[in-house]
Amino acid sequence: MRARLDTDGYAMIRSFLSRDDVDTAYDFILQSLRERLPLAPKGPIQKNIGLINRQDVATAEPLRRITEHKSLYELLERLLGEEVITTGFKWLRAVGIKEFTGVHMDRVFLGGSSRMLTVWIPISKCPTWCGPIMVARGSHKDPAYAEIQRTYGESKVGADGTASGWLYDDGSALARDLGREVEWKSANFWPGDILILDSRVLHMTATNVSEEMRISCDTRWQPRSDPRDPKITSWHAQPPDMPPAC
Ligand SMILES: O=C(O)CCC(=O)C(=O)O
Numbered sequence: 001m002r003a004r005l006d007t008d009g010y011a012m013i014r015s016f017l018s019r020d021d022v023d024t025a026y027d028f029i030l031q032s033l034r035e036r037l038p039l040a041p042k043g044p045i046q047k048n049i050g051l052i053n054r055q056d057v058a059t060a061e062p063l064r065r066i067t068e069h070k071s072l073y074e075l076l077e078r079l080l081g082e083e084v085i086t087t088g089f090k091w092l093r094a095v096g097i098k099e100f101t102g103v104h105m106d107r108v109f110l111g112g113s114s115r116m117l118t119v120w121i122p123i124s125k126c127p128t129w130c131g132p133i134m135v136a137r138g139s140h141k142d143p144a145y146a147e148i149q150r151t152y153g154e155s156k157v158g159a160d161g162t163a164s165g166w167l168y169d170d171g172s173a174l175a176r177d178l179g180r181e182v183e184w185k186s187a188n189f190w191p192g193d194i195l196i197l198d199s200r201v202l203h204m205t206a207t208n209v210s211e212e213m214r215i216s217c218d219t220r221w222q223p224r225s226d227p228r229d230p231k232i233t234s235w236h237a238q239p240p241d242m243p244p245a246c
Pocket residue numbers: 093095100101106118119120133203204205216217218219
């Protein structure tokens with residue numbers, strides 16, 4: 001998996017998290033949204049849902065059970081070779097119809113550790129028509145991207161990554177400016193799958209052309225001993241195992 005991340009800039013693992021836990025988180029999110037928004041009883045179709053501002057939902061127990069699952073700490077620890085921490089803040093997104101995320105790399109949004117990794121967690125079903133992540137394979141280290149890495153990759157952008165800080169809105173602009181094809185990789189994602197991303201790999205999402213919200217959560221991980229981005233005040237380490245009950 002380390003070799004895969006190094007070569008491609010991403011690695012996907014199918015059915016890594018418990019499907020039941022992810023479905024429970026999905027139901028909890030829907031219920032929380034319904035309390036504030038007049039959603040249709042089935043498959044709500046909306047724009048600007050604003051879930052990214054609901055840290056009360058993003059950090060609630062049903063979400064933390066997946067976004068900070070023990071198995072994720074263990075995986076990241078093995079990938080990074082030492083004890084890891086994750087941001088208390090979670091980028092929980094409900095992406096409405098015709099919405100998408102533009103081309104960007106995570107490094108410009110979150111500085112600190114150069115070894116930071118993202119774990120993207122689809123919470124709703126996310127086949128290609130619901131707007132899953134697309135990764136420009138190898139863009140974190142391929143010399144063809146050196147200029148972008150030197151300029152955009154070294155910049156710091158402010159906000160939350162819902163629109164500002166994108167290199168392009170339109171993914172085809174990347175190939176045009178590079179003057180060569182971009183190997184965009186994507187997949188149909190299902191609850192339980194995860195995608196790990198290098199902080200320098202360019203990625204975006206497809207447009208959600210379905211009639212349902214695409215719900216997913218981006219989580220960020222780094223070695224505990226590395227510098228931390230001061231924008232994030234709360235970091236979580238793996239809680240110690242509880243002793244078995246008597
Ligand atoms: O889910 C999205 O719309 C964007 C996710 C993303 O770009 C990330 O996790 O870095």
